[in-house]
Amino acid sequence: MTDTSASGVFELGGEHEQVVFCNDPASGLKAIIALYSTALGPGLGGTRFYPYATEEQALRDVLNLSRGMAYKAAVTGLDLGGGKAVIIGDPSVDKSEALLRAYGRFVQSLGGRYLTACDVGTYSEDMDVVARECDFVTGRTIEHGGAGDSSVLTAYGVFQGMLAAAEVAWGTPSLAGRRVGVAGVGKVGHHLVQHLLDDKAEVVITDVDEQAVHRITAVHPQVDVVVDNDALVASDIDVYAPCALGDAINDDSVQAIKARVICGGANNQLAHPGIEDILESRGILYAPDYCVNAGGLVQVADELEGFSFDRARARATGIFDTTKRVFEVAADQGLTTSVAADRIAERRIAEVGRLRGLWVG
Secondary structure: OOOOOHHHHHHHOOOOOEEEEEEEOOOOEEEEEEEEEOOOOOEEEEEEEEOOOOHHHHHHHHHHHHHHHHHHHHHHOOOOEEEEEEEEOOHHHHOOHHHHHHHHHHHHHOOOOEEEEEOOOOOHHHHHHHOOOOOOEOOOOHHHOOOOOOHHHHHHHHHHHHHHHHHHHHOOOOOOOOEEEEEOOOOOHHHHHHHHHHOOOEEEEEOOOHHHHHHHHHHOOOOEEOOOHHHHHHOOOOEEEEOOOOOOEOOOHHHHOOOOEEOOOOOOOEOOOOHHHHHHHOOOEEOOHHHHOOHHHHHHHHHHHOOOHHHHHHHHHOHHHHHHHHHHHHHHHOOOHHHHHHHHHHHHHHHHHHHHOOOOO
8 A cells, every 4th residue: 555644544534434445364354344325224245256456446446336225225225335445366266155155244343334245256155154154144145144146136227227228218118129349257257147138139249257157158159259349349249247346447448439328337427527427428328337237136045034036126126117217317407327327316315324323233
């Protein structure tokens, strides 16, 4: 971390309620838990296990992600706040039972202010291990009473958001005959591809993981493949669906993209403020990431009531209406879609939050 002083950390996380640094030398655990807001309820968000180049990069990521989770819960109408965690390391090398259990003890120490779940680099089986030390775990395997893989409804929600965007862009809530480019066909992306094919869309994909690509093409040989994300962005597609890591819409891609609609499962898709203005000026309809990818949050949140897949799926279907509302507010108030989504989320956090203040259990 380039600045480990108190002032540096507080400057980075100045909007957040709480940031917890977790260190367990015996297991090798180095993790950061961030709570952006608990005004609407406990902060629910996944645990990302990723080999960050620097500790500052990890801190910035968890701060951005936890803020996104707060807005995601708010705009979706859930009584949950925004939290997120990152574990610094290569999950294929560093993940162990001891490390996950040590992490679980840190989550437990927060007394329920933070509820964890899966994210990049972690799976339902990992949450089962974390839960051996912690009561505040969602996204567990079905065998252990959980909802299983949350990417199932994440992809379904993205598809619902994409249908809403299609209705605005082309007058009908259908992707039939549209060419959709999916960047990243891992957890969420491969489920999204299936929804698109079922809706008679043409699909083109890319992923740095050749095995992930092969998993798609082996079952769906009609799916086209391009070499990388740059090639996908520059190709003739109607919809661009970023489903890997963040910053997909950056200073380079925003000028190269040919799609009419952007709607994907990745978090923090816009590299920096101002990108949304360029999209607007180019006539590109952006479906805000935290609005359309909330299906996974809906799924794991449903565990808190005793999980029912049918109930969670019905709630995730509401992402269509939520996305349409964002588009309507943007059009009525002359805002970009990302600003409109922020306004809706911030208003709910402020109004309902006044009734609760900080969530303490």
